[in-house]
Amino acid sequence: xxxxxxxxxxxxxxxxxxLMGGLILWGRGQYQAAGPLEQAICLQVERGSNMRRxxxxxxxxxxxxxxxxxxxxxxxxxxxxxxKAGSYLVDPGASMEEIVDxxxxxxASTCGTEVVYRxxxxxxxxxxxxxxxxxxxxxxxxxxxxxxxxxxxxYTEKKAAADTRFRVALAEGVTSWQxxxxxxxxxxxxxxxxxxxxEGSLAPDSYEVQPGDDRAAIIARMQEAQELRVAQAWLxxxxxxPIESPExxxxxxxxxxxxxxxxxxxxxxxxxxxxxxxxxxxxxxDPTVIYGVTxxxxxxxxxxxxxxxxxxxxxxxxxxxxxxxxxxxxPGIASLEAAARPLETPYVFFxxxxxGGHAFAETLAEHNRNVAKWREIERQRATPSSGN
Numbered sequence: 289x290x291x292x293x294x295x296x297x298x299x300x301x302x303x304x305x306x307l308m309g310g311l312i313l314w315g316r317g318q319y320q321a322a323g324p325l326e327q328a329i330c331l332q333v334e335r336g337s338n339m340r341r342x343x344x345x346x347x348x349x350x351x352x353x354x355x356x357x358x359x360x361x362x363x364x365x366x367x368x369x370x371x372k373a374g375s376y377l378v379d380p381g382a383s384m385e386e387i388v389d390x391x392x393x394x395x396a397s398t399c400g401t402e403v404v405y406r407x408x409x410x411x412x413x414x415x416x417x418x419x420x421x422x423x424x425x426x427x428x429x430x431x432x433x434x435x436x437x438x439x440x441x442x443y444t445e446k447k448a449a450a451d452t453r454f455r456v457a458l459a460e461g462v463t464s465w466q467x468x469x470x471x472x473x474x475x476x477x478x479x480x481x482x483x484x485x486x487e488g489s490l491a492p493d494s495y496e497v498q499p500g501d502d503r504a505a506i507i508a509r510m511q512e513a514q515e516l517r518v519a520q521a522w523l524x525x526x527x528x529x530p531i532e533s534p535e536x537x538x539x540x541x542x543x544x545x546x547x548x549x550x551x552x553x554x555x556x557x558x559x560x561x562x563x564x565x566x567x568x569x570x571x572x573x574d575p576t577v578i579y580g581v582t583x584x585x586x587x588x589x590x591x592x593x594x595x596x597x598x599x600x601x602x603x604x605x606x607x608x609x610x611x612x613x614x615x616x617x618x619p620g621i622a623s624l625e626a627a628a629r630p631l632e633t634p635y636v637f638f639x640x641x642x643x644g645g646h647a648f649a650e651t652l653a654e655h656n657r658n659v660a661k662w663r664e665i666e667r668q669r670a671t672p673s674s675g676n
Contacts, residue, residue: 488615
């Protein structure tokens with residue numbers, strides 16, 4: 289009898305082990321399978337939260353089929369204690385395994401509120417925006433100019449939130465002085481900037497920052513990025529360029545940057561300046577004259593005077609030969625590439641054409657006709673239209 293009982297017990301144990309193994313395999317399959325979420329969500333993990341709260345929130349929002357399996361999978365992967373606070377974008381169909389990885393991996397939040405400080409040529413603008421998980425697009429909540437507008441309440445509120453992300457967006461063509469003054473105006477940053485960075489040494493780009501970050505350290509990041517870009521452009525340059533160093537390449541790129549905001553014109557503008565340098569002609573470009581007047585400290589805000597066009601400054605390319613001694617702004621990648629590999633054209637002249645672009649010319653006679661057209665456009669714009 290005891291032998292029979294023992295035999296039955298062994299059999300039962302085998303069955304239980306088999307069932308348990310099958311249950312584990314089923315649970316593992318559920319953990320790794322595509323989840324039930326149909327539309328992306330922004331999952332907020334508060335500071336001091338735990339995996340149980342997160343799993344219940346996910347189940348309530350239809351992102352996981354079982355909060356229990358979610359927690360067991362996190363425990364088995366030894367990730368329960370690695371939960372990170374933040375706001376995380378969970379895509380449709382994300383598996384439990386993928387979500388656990390998202391909330392334990394760390395790093396910057398991937399959704400929620402973002403405050404963007406936009407350093408532009410004319411001003412510093414601040415934008416508060418929220419990511420819409422359904423469209424994966426940011427929706428603006430508020431925007432203002434610190435020097436002109438009252439600070440919106442939502443900015444103060446979101447600035448203090450633990451999961452808000454902060455970004456500094458540096459536009460192409462700003463000067464180093466404008467960058468430093470804008471960084472000083474950002475109330476989430478700390479530290480002084482003792483020396484003005486050399487003109488052209490800051491890479492226009494978007495930089496993730498954190499409250500309390502040091503301003504000088506952010507500038508160092510911008511300089512490091514620009515050094516790499518200039519080195520790469522110089523490495524890929526045309527061998528017959530009439531420039532002798534990466535520093536001269538940076539100067540030329542800054543002039544191209546300030547001369548046109550039309551992306552597909554940069555190669556042509558670059559070709560004009562290269563052709564002029566090759567022929568020993570003066571560059572005769574207004575942005576360099578403007579820099580000689582302002583030295584990059586603010587916007588001129590008016591047209592150039594004839595006396596300024598004739599004034600002898602180190603940057604007045606109507607007076608000096610060749611390139612000015614320094615860049616006149618911080619150029620972006622596209623202008624660096626255009627300076628390094630300009631298009632091959634016969635053009636040595638260009639003037640605005642009234643559409644935001646330029647009319648290019650090979651001969652002075654053709655250029656004079658283009659100038660006459662532009663002056664007529666200016667005259668018509670200045671003449672008030674008569675109403676009926």
